[in-house]
Amino acid sequence: MVKLKAPSYLMLGMVRLGARSGYAIKKATDRSTRGFWPTSLAQVYPELGRLERAGLLRRSEDPRGARQRSVYEVTEQGEAALSNWLRSAREAPLQLRDEGLLKLFFADALPREDQLTLVRRQRERAQQAEQVIREEMIPLAEAQATTGARYPAIAAQLGADMYAYARRWFERLEQELTQAGQAYGRDR
Amino acid sequence: MVKLKAPSYLMLGMVRLGARSGYAIKKATDRSTRGFWPTSLAQVYPELGRLERAGLLRRSEDPRGARQRSVYEVTEQGEAALSNWLRSAREAPLQLRDEGLLKLFFADALPREDQLTLVRRQRERAQQAEQVIREEMIPLAEAQATTGARYPAIAAQLGADMYAYARRWFERLEQELTQAGQAYGRDR
């Protein structure tokens, strides 16, 4: 019995959504789950092998000309495993690392002017992240929605909305810093 | 010249805020930056050594009875390094891994009833995360604000507000799923 973790289910789920080769899976994650679960080719190929040996994926050769190509489909066992995972209440704790937030946390060490610059930069980052999701991910996810998979678009929308909220939050903080001006900062 | 990364500045910043021993730094991060930059003791001690050798921290022995204890303070060089980092526009890209969102992304594989359960669980997780920040982190951060460090409280507030927003977002999705009921799901 192999031990399955989130990346295993990511492969299973992606194959199920129609990304049949390792290369296609990597491309699909770059266009969809990258923001909350990135992956690299060096993870994809060994994991596909493991899942095949475990009987959760079935492999077949489907060359394109002289170029070899392995395509996968989810077996009944694989479907069951994915289903059980989706239904289970156990989840690895969310992990987040954001150097920008860390800087914000320590911003008291800066004079007020530089604090403002820092906050503005964080606002811009949130704005850009939102834009990438809206321009690159949502259109693709909505196209997918017409073929029956609604949740990729829902997840993308959640991401865009979260970044939009963060952007507004930083805007508000920017205003407060500008107005309350002289009251704060190292050089008050 | 040593290479400094975000964890280095975390140590520097924490010592600056008054966490003078390795143990105290670890405790402080658990109570403040854990949500956006966690750390472990196995990182803290070697990094403190590096920073001392690089001249950014000054170490002194301050035993408590027979128990040894090294306490640190930030040197002028350390202050400058922290300042430069805070002012620099380069940040490591935000990294996020959330198994819950990954499940949401693949939720089309479930019957509608189980989709609802999944969404409800994510709502509860967001709710709990918000509660932990409000109960455990904000009070401490606000106490700190009275001693001049305002940003720890700002960062904590941002975290709480983000989770509150996510909670409301999941609530809305729950309602939509309940109402639009029979239209969606594997078993439509």
Add this chain to the structure above:
DNA sequence: GGAAGCATGTAAAGTGTTACATGATTTT
């Protein structure tokens, strides 16, 4: 007297990314 907390550190294991290595096919 025992449990919880203070205090420091190392070793092993796990997880993941980047770089290397190779080559075919399609698009410009």
Add this chain to the structure above:
DNA sequence: AAAATCATGTAACACTTTACATGCTTCC
């Protein structure tokens, strides 16, 4: 003809966590 994309895989490296190891001090 060159560039981009498709396609597969491995090796080396980086970063982090968990477990191990030890022992003092304070609170109940």
